[in-house]
Amino acid sequence: MKTTIISIGDEILIGQTVNTNSTWIGQQLSLLSIQPYEVICCSDNADHIVQSLDRAAVQSQIVLMTGGLGPTKDDITKKTLVDYFHTELELNEALWERMQAIFAQRGKAVVEMNRSQAMIPKACTLLPNQRGTAQGMWFERDGVVFVSMPGVPHEMKHLMEHEVIPRLRQRFTFPSIVHATVMTAGAGESTIAHKLSDFENQLPHFIKLAYLPELGVVKLRLTGSGSADVEQTVLAQKEKLKTILGRLVYADGEEKLEVHLGKLLLARNATVSCAESCTGGLISHLFTSVPGSSAYFEGSVISYSYAVKEKVLGVKKETLQTHGAVSEPCVLEMLDGLLQLNNTTFGIAVSGIAGPGGATDDKPVGTVWIAVGNSTTRLAQKFQFFPSRTENIRVFAHAALNMLRLFMLEH
Numbered sequence: 001m002k003t004t005i006i007s008i009g010d011e012i013l014i015g016q017t018v019n020t021n022s023t024w025i026g027q028q029l030s031l032l033s034i035q036p037y038e039v040i041c042c043s044d045n046a047d048h049i050v051q052s053l054d055r056a057a058v059q060s061q062i063v064l065m066t067g068g069l070g071p072t073k074d075d076i077t078k079k080t081l082v083d084y085f086h087t088e089l090e091l092n093e094a095l096w097e098r099m100q101a102i103f104a105q106r107g108k109a110v111v112e113m114n115r116s117q118a119m120i121p122k123a124c125t126l127l128p129n130q131r132g133t134a135q136g137m138w139f140e141r142d143g144v145v146f147v148s149m150p151g152v153p154h155e156m157k158h159l160m161e162h163e164v165i166p167r168l169r170q171r172f173t174f175p176s177i178v179h180a181t182v183m184t185a186g187a188g189e190s191t192i193a194h195k196l197s198d199f200e201n202q203l204p205h206f207i208k209l210a211y212l213p214e215l216g217v218v219k220l221r222l223t224g225s226g227s228a229d230v231e232q233t234v235l236a237q238k239e240k241l242k243t244i245l246g247r248l249v250y251a252d253g254e255e256k257l258e259v260h261l262g263k264l265l266l267a268r269n270a271t272v273s274c275a276e277s278c279t280g281g282l283i284s285h286l287f288t289s290v291p292g293s294s295a296y297f298e299g300s301v302i303s304y305s306y307a308v309k310e311k312v313l314g315v316k317k318e319t320l321q322t323h324g325a326v327s328e329p330c331v332l333e334m335l336d337g338l339l340q341l342n343n344t345t346f347g348i349a350v351s352g353i354a355g356p357g358g359a360t361d362d363k364p365v366g367t368v369w370i371a372v373g374n375s376t377t378r379l380a381q382k383f384q385f386f387p388s389r390t391e392n393i394r395v396f397a398h399a400a401l402n403m404l405r406l407f408m409l410e411h
Contacts, residue, residue, distance in 0.1 A: 001172060002037040003029055004056035008067035008077055009151060010044050021066045021156055028160060032168065033177035033225055034062065044068055046080045053084060057144050062168065067151030069134035071113040078121070078137070081148060085139055087123035095120070099133055124148075127163040131155040136163055145171060177225040180238040183251040183260070184220060185402040189213040192220070192245065199244055206230065207237060215391055216398020217257055250405060257401045258286040264408055265296035270345035272404070274300040275313055275338040277325060278352040278368060282397040298344045303334060313337030325351050326363050328380045331371035335378055346408070348372050348400050352383075354392040365389075368396045372404045377411055379403075 005025050011017040019041060026036040037060050042048045049068075056063040068077030082089055096118035103110045117133040120126055127136025127147070134150035136159045147164055149156045184192060189211050193200075200209050206226045212219040222238055224230040242249050251260045265272055274283045284300040287293050301312055306325065309315040314337035315330055323329045334349035352368025359365045366385040373379055381403060385395050 001033070001062070001174060002035050002060040003062040003064060004037055004060040005039045006049075006052050006056060006063065006065040007039065007041045007151075008044065008049060008065060009041075010074075012041050012067075013043055021151065021153055024153070024157065025064055025066075025160065028165065030223075031177070031179065032165065033174045034168075044074050044076055046076055046083070049077065049080045050084055053146070057142070057146075061144055061172070063144060063146045064164070065146070065148045066156050069148065069150045071116050071133075077148060078119075081124075081137065081139065081146075082121050085121065085123045085141065087121045089119040090122055091115075092118050092120045092126065095126070095128075095135065102133075127159055127167075129155055129159060130162075131158045138164075138167065175225050176230060177223065178231045178234045180222045180234045181252070181254050182220045182222075182238060182241060182245075182249055183253075183255055183257070184218045184245060184248045185216060185250050185257055185398065186248050186406070187218070189218050192218055192248065195244055196241065199241060203237060204233060207234060209241075215394040216402070219254065247406060247409065250402070256286075256290075257398055257405070259290050261401055261405055262287070262290045262293055262296060264405065265346075266292075268345070268408075271296050271298050272346045272348065273298045273338055273342040273344040274400075275334040275347065275349040276300055276302050277304055277309070277334075277350060278354045279350050279393055279397050279400070280304065282393055283348060283350065283400055286397060286401065298342050301338060301341070309334060313341070324363070326353055326367055326369055327351075328369055328371075328382070331369040332378055332380050335371040335373055335380075339373070339375060346372065346374050346404060348404055350396060350400050352392070352396055354396070355387060355389045366392055368392070368399070370396075370400045370403050372400070372407045374411060377407075379407055 005022045007019050007022050012019050022039045029036050040052045042052045068075045099114060099118055100110055121137060123139060125138040127138055129135050132150060132152060132155040137148040139146040149159050193211060207222055207224040210221045212221060222234050224234040276283055281302050287297040303309045303313055306320050310317060313334050315333040319329045319333055331349045331351050335347050338347045338349060349371040353359055353363055353365050355365035365387050368383050369380060371378060371380040383399055386392050
């Protein structure tokens, strides 16, 4: 079962909008064991859209389109589909009444342009959009399903989850498929792949291993299909994988590192605070992005300058003059001052060179010192990461979270 995804819009082609829709759709299709065969990006041009539809209809049984359904002149997808399927538009009275009620509730006047959104091709099955005025449309021809959805991500996702996927399940029979996900931190994709080389070579032919790296973490996904006992086999292979990787694995299933760490802190009735320099508060942001984090996160000191390190955290001036801010003595003193200031169970202190400036011969861009500890034990470690500032800040934060995770496993 193959699917072609067609993303329509000049803004995608010129790089003004990132095509996140096709990525998300591909992920959802893989969960159904539907093979995303191709992603086509085409302009707001009728001929280009028709060419894309013809090409997709030859190679796929399902064609999913996004974009071009708005009320403005450059939104031509619906008109193009009317011509393509040799049909005509008609006013959907129920939809028009609902749209008028929505505009009235918002205190806005309804104009003729809005009415065009209630004009629906006769040949399609309407897919009601509860998140906006551009409706989804389902067409079928010669055994191929064509679905048109708005390009606004949250509207598209709502339609996929509540209309498209349920209808695809009814329309087609998909093979059984099982996914098992493991989250890792503390090693890059290539290191993990090396550790899993023999394991991957010995996997049954109906199970595949995918590496999905992000900055600071690597998601591993085992996918099995076709076998009657596929779920049992996938789960058994997952346990083998976890044994091989040991403490690099921090969670079963898709779970962010900050969520997992929050669970560890809650389980111990423990608290944490941060002293951040180069990360500028990102570690604190990651903690507080988790609902309920007030139960364990006390606060942070953004000690970006020497002055704040000295005045607030008590870092010695001679430490900064002799060793510099990006050093083991500095982050240990930052940690000591933080724990005295906030009296939390655990603390994190980070100081590094995110770049592009500030580097020296012995401290290139990407150098970071991280300290974690409690009232009795402290641990500091040096890491070397990327030449890019944005990547460094993110990976510094994840490295700090993972370092605390590992510390908590032993203390």
